[in-house]
Structures are given as C-alpha cells and as structure tokens.
Amino acid sequence: MLIGYMRVSKADGSQVTDLQRDGLVEAGVAADQLYEDRASGKRDDRPGLDACIRALREGDTLVVWKLDRLGRNLKHLVEVVQGLNARGVGLKVLTGQGASIDTTTANGRLMFAFFAALAEFERELIVERTMAGLAAARARGRNGGRPFKMTAAKLRLAQAAMGKPETRIAELCAELGVTRQTLYRHVAPKGELRPDGDRLLARKGK
Structure with a gap:
C-alpha cells in the first residue's frame, strides 16, 4: 500500500x-x-x-x-x-x-546510502569540531559538555508511547532521535519518570 x-x-x-x-x-x-x-x-x-x-x-x-x-x-x-x-x-x-x-x-x-554516508560525514565533522572546541575551552580554564538529547517535549511523547504495549522501542528511539540508553535513563518501560526525567522536567518548569 x-x-x-x-x-x-x-x-x-x-x-x-x-x-x-x-x-x-x-x-x-x-x-x-x-x-x-x-x-x-x-x-x-x-x-x-x-x-x-x-x-x-x-x-x-x-x-x-x-x-x-x-x-x-x-x-x-x-x-x-x-x-x-x-x-x-x-x-x-x-x-x-x-x-x-x-x-x-x-x-x-x-x-x-549516499545520503546516509553524508549524514555520517556530517556527524563526524560535528564531533571533531566539538572536541576541538572543548579542548580549546579547557585550555582557557573553561569546562563544557554535550547538551542533553532528550527534551521535555520528547520526554512527554516517550511517556505516552512507553505505556502502550504495541510500542517498539527501536522505532520510538528513531522517532525521538535518542539512544535506547538515553530513553531508559529518563523513562521506565511502562512510562514512569525516572530521576533524570524528573530533573529534566524540573529544569523546564514542567
């Protein structure tokens, strides 16, 4: 179809x-x-x-x-x-x-496959630039880190989806743009918030 x-x-x-x-x-x-x-x-x-x-x-x-x-x-x-x-x-x-x-x-x-290769190349460039930027910041006495991939909007979608038996975790991760590890760090298998999820929503003021 x-x-x-x-x-x-x-x-x-x-x-x-x-x-x-x-x-x-x-x-x-x-x-x-x-x-x-x-x-x-x-x-x-x-x-x-x-x-x-x-x-x-x-x-x-x-x-x-x-x-x-x-x-x-x-x-x-x-x-x-x-x-x-x-x-x-x-x-x-x-x-x-x-x-x-x-x-x-x-x-x-x-x-x-060509588009996918371009995306991988783009990711490698971003990682390379990020690492160079962090090294330069550390050299100047500043610390930095990777921003959170999970957002409050994504978290709420994950909560709703995780409570449904038909949800496939691999597909949900692909839709949200997060890894399985990131997902489970924020949300339990049945949709309950985990400590990282609570902290994320607290930072966003819910």
Missing part, C-alpha cells in the same frame, strides 16, 4: 498542501491514505507524521513530495528511513533533489 505524507510550514492558512496532495494522488496514493502536518519542519511534535509512521506496515511505501517535507535535517531523515527499512517499509520521493530515492528499488537504495 502507498501512504502519503504532506507538510507545510505555517498553520495560518497562508500555505496549502494542494500541490503536494495532487502529486501524491497522481502517484497512486489513495485520498484516504494521506497524512499532513502544518508546522515547521524543525519542530519535534508532528502528530501527522507520527500517525503516518504508525499506520505503515511491512510491504507499504511512504510517498512524499520532497525530502524536506519529511526530515527535520539530514540526520533525522536518515534515522526515519532506517527505521522504515527495519520494518520492511519503503520510501519514495516524487520531486526535488531526492527524486531519485525509491528504497523499493536497488538504485533508490544506493542513492539513499
């Missing part, structure tokens, strides 16, 4: 999904299999995307108009698609720079 996802950046009505909708329907996506969000791509909370990913089953293909409609950034995009691949779900991009990506084909998987 083909399932489509659409997104526009503003929820005030100044942007519409008509072009994306028409393209997805023309590509074979049924009108009742379309999900959408009206929010910035940088936001963690995208209920339309969450519902879309939950609806996908093995053998399905997620269809998007452009790559930037799906991922917040390259790292997030790679994590989402790797999570889909692990579930036997394909991804097809209709237009834009990622139009050659169709992970149901050999050529499409090769193209996505």
Whole structure:
C-alpha cells in the first residue's frame, strides 16, 4: 500500500498542501491514505507524521513530495528511513533533489546510502569540531559538555508511547532521535519518570 505524507510550514492558512496532495494522488496514493502536518519542519511534535509512521506496515511505501517535507535535517531523515527499512517499509520521493530515492528499488537504495554516508560525514565533522572546541575551552580554564538529547517535549511523547504495549522501542528511539540508553535513563518501560526525567522536567518548569 502507498501512504502519503504532506507538510507545510505555517498553520495560518497562508500555505496549502494542494500541490503536494495532487502529486501524491497522481502517484497512486489513495485520498484516504494521506497524512499532513502544518508546522515547521524543525519542530519535534508532528502528530501527522507520527500517525503516518504508525499506520505503515511491512510491504507499504511512504510517498512524499520532497525530502524536506519529511526530515527535520539530514540526520533525522536518515534515522526515519532506517527505521522504515527495519520494518520492511519503503520510501519514495516524487520531486526535488531526492527524486531519485525509491528504497523499493536497488538504485533508490544506493542513492539513499549516499545520503546516509553524508549524514555520517556530517556527524563526524560535528564531533571533531566539538572536541576541538572543548579542548580549546579547557585550555582557557573553561569546562563544557554535550547538551542533553532528550527534551521535555520528547520526554512527554516517550511517556505516552512507553505505556502502550504495541510500542517498539527501536522505532520510538528513531522517532525521538535518542539512544535506547538515553530513553531508559529518563523513562521506565511502562512510562514512569525516572530521576533524570524528573530533573529534566524540573529544569523546564514542567
């Protein structure tokens, strides 16, 4: 089954999904299999995307108009698609720079592997710059550290998801962009807050 996802950046009505909708329907996506969000791509909370990913089953293909409609950034995009691949779900991009990506084909998987390699290269550069910056700061008598990956918004989503028996931890971690270790440090298997989770919400003022 083909399932489509659409997104526009503003929820005030100044942007519409008509072009994306028409393209997805023309590509074979049924009108009742379309999900959408009206929010910035940088936001963690995208209920339309969450519902879309939950609806996908093995053998399905997620269809998007452009790559930037799906991922917040390259790292997030790679994590989402790797999570889909692990579930036997394909991804097809209709237009834009990622139009050659169709992970149901050999050529499409090769193209996505290139994007994944770029994401890994980007991560290595960030780590290298961070380590150099920390070394320079220490040399000047300042200490620094890695910022928390878990946010208050992600924590609340994790709490809700962890209490549901159908939740798959690997998929949840991929959606939230955190490691399994980070997740369990903040939330117990049934959704109860752990000390790190309590401290995080306390810092955010709940």
